Amino acid sequence: MxxxxxxxxxxxxxxxxGTQYTAGCSE
Known part of the structure; x- marks a missing residue:
């Protein structure tokens, strides 16, 4: 997860x- x-x-x-999301924060 x-x-x-x-x-x-x-x-x-x-x-x-037109939805832009930034996925990069894996804590």
Whole structure:
């Protein structure tokens, strides 16, 4: 199990379209 730091940018209806997340923080 890993923890990831996610910077999530949601679109209009909160769709996964245009969502960019940064996964790299495994604590």
């Amino acid at each position: 890993f923890t990831y730091c996610a910077s999530v940018t949601f679109s209009n209806s909160g769709s996964l379209i």
